[in-house]
Amino acid sequence: MASVEEKLLTILFEEVVPAQGCTEPIAIAYTAAKAREILDEPIERVEVRISGNMIKNVKSVVVPNSGGMVGIETSVAMGLIAGDSKKDLMVISDIDADEMQHVKVFLERKVIEVLHVESDAKLYVEIKVFSKSHWVSVEIKHTHTNITRILKDGELILDRPCNDADFNSSFEDREVLSIAVIYETAQTIDLSKIRPLFLKVIELNSRIAHEGLEGHYGVNIGKIICDNIKKGFYGNDVRNRAAAFASAGSDARMSGCALPVMTTSGSGNQGMTSSLALIEYANVLHVNEEKLLRALFFSHLATVHIKSNVGRLSAYCGVICSAAAVSGALAFLNDESLEVVSHSIGNTLGDVSGIICDGAKSSCAMKIATTLYAAFDAYMLASAGRFLQGGDGIIAHDIEKTLKNIGALSQDGMYITDKVIIDIMSKNHAKR
Known part of the structure; x- marks a missing residue:
């Protein structure tokens, strides 16, 4: 059994981590990047289901490397076009000017639909991406990189139960x-x-x-x-x-x-x-x-x-x-x-x-x-x-x-x- 000090160190290293930009838009970009990586096909349209608290924290803050752009759609598009989910909260840290041009073109297509959903989890995002033949859904809850469910064409790829009453359920107690x-x-x-x-x-x-x-x-x-x-x-x-x-x-x-x-x-x-x-x-x-x-x-x-x-x-x-x-x-x-x-x-x-x-x-x-x-x-x-x-x-x-x-x-x-x-x-x- 871990000692009290060992438990405190586990918590410390879970919680003190690097991130680029405000963590809510970055969490959205992370979720979008993960969905694109699993779909691995050209994206025709996107559905975003998101909690009110996430909307609140994304609405007015500038997304880093975006050239001054804000908002959910910007975060989604940057994650889809140039995100790397393996980098967690540094997911869009390497995006360059050429990729941002592709982001702007993608946004001009107006294919991202954002829906405000009521959720017991105040930090909640589900992003569903569609190609011509397939679709993928990725959901995060409670913490910014905590993926709780992944679906592809209705087939469950990942299902990680996360008690809505305990936002730290995937972490050390x-x-x-x-x-x-x-x-x-x-x-x-x-x-x-x-x-x-x-x-x-x-x-x-x-x-x-x-x-x-x-x-x-x-x-x-x-x-x-x-x-x-x-x-x-x-x-x-x-x-x-x-x-x-x-x-x-x-x-x-x-x-x-x-x-x-x-x-x-x-x-x-x-x-x-x-x-x-x-x-x-x-x-x-x-x-x-x-x-x-x-x-x-x-x-x-x-x-x-x-x-x-x-x-x-x-x-x-x-x-x-x-x-x-x-x-x-x-x-x-x-x-x-x-x-x-x-x-x-x-x-x-x-x-x-x-x-x-x-x-x-x-x-x-x-x-x-x-x-x-x-x-x-x-x-x-x-x-x-x-x-x-x-x-x-x-x-x-x-x-x-x-x-x-x-x-x-x-x-x-x-x-x-x-x-x-x-x-x-x-x-x-x-x-x-």
């Missing part, structure tokens, strides 16, 4: 996770087991953050915070610099920058939030590599733990989960007790849990900045012995019960909120 277990393991784990992964996190996520600081992407909040630090409007302190660095990565990524990032819980924004603020904190305050790597281990697994309660896609903004984890990691970096770590997380969740997810787009970078400012404040309060009291609002007397409350809030309490957001976005799209 998340029940092993708790803030206490993550905290204790982060202190003792052999760094050789995690150093290669987190050096890659530091390399890739820092690269796109620097790109966001130097280029013109989205609302450019990261760059503008830095500009205002230079002007003296903001102080040149670690809190401002950390928020700028993390949000700059999202500025670039949501606007179609082709640089890959290391994701967490299926999200590049969560991966960048979980890492970049801590990387900049360590840079400014000259934190040694060992402490940074252990803090990154804590922040990523704490993000996974909090997000496992929330669900893969939700009306509850996912970067709240990562920012709360960062708050705990800041306490961890400063050798605080488990109690202070837990209160830091609780303070963050009690502060910013009202932020909604209304799809992947430029405002994600603003939400990263907002939640990270809250994370620093939350740790500052906890370190001074000030924390939100159990029984006040959604905060419980125990951090694990608080996380369960967050899960109930996001999955049950925000169920209608999610539907209203999707309806509003659909109407806005129809008027364009």
Whole structure:
């Protein structure tokens, strides 16, 4: 039987993976590529059945390597024309200009039909491709590359049951996770087991953050915070610099920058939030590599733990989960007790849990900045012995019960909120 540490490492390597572009359009491209590879014939038409949450997260975000194009049809066409499913979330990383011309020609044929379907799985895509003589259907559920069913001409090629109530059913059991277990393991784990992964996190996520600081992407909040630090409007302190660095990565990524990032819980924004603020904190305050790597281990697994309660896609903004984890990691970096770590997380969740997810787009970078400012404040309060009291609002007397409350809030309490957001976005799209 695997030890607790071995289980945590399995979860870590399942969840912290490279991806190019926002993971929802990439998941669609991945599904389309898989369907084309199995059909292996010229495609006459395509049917896409997709959940509302997927529509929400694909509608406004730029698909990387597309030349500024957005949308489900673009993602499907790029996967069909040039996708390689063996690359998982890097499926369209090698598409070139000539192939994009073929994508545009394919889109001009108007052969892709998109249907919004009601599904208990908030992350749901089925793509059905037709040649003149055959058809193939590929379905994913719950996670971005989790293929649950493949059909060819009605014959079942793959059937992998996936319980709609458990989006992690194909992964290591998340029940092993708790803030206490993550905290204790982060202190003792052999760094050789995690150093290669987190050096890659530091390399890739820092690269796109620097790109966001130097280029013109989205609302450019990261760059503008830095500009205002230079002007003296903001102080040149670690809190401002950390928020700028993390949000700059999202500025670039949501606007179609082709640089890959290391994701967490299926999200590049969560991966960048979980890492970049801590990387900049360590840079400014000259934190040694060992402490940074252990803090990154804590922040990523704490993000996974909090997000496992929330669900893969939700009306509850996912970067709240990562920012709360960062708050705990800041306490961890400063050798605080488990109690202070837990209160830091609780303070963050009690502060910013009202932020909604209304799809992947430029405002994600603003939400990263907002939640990270809250994370620093939350740790500052906890370190001074000030924390939100159990029984006040959604905060419980125990951090694990608080996380369960967050899960109930996001999955049950925000169920209608999610539907209203999707309806509003659909109407806005129809008027364009």
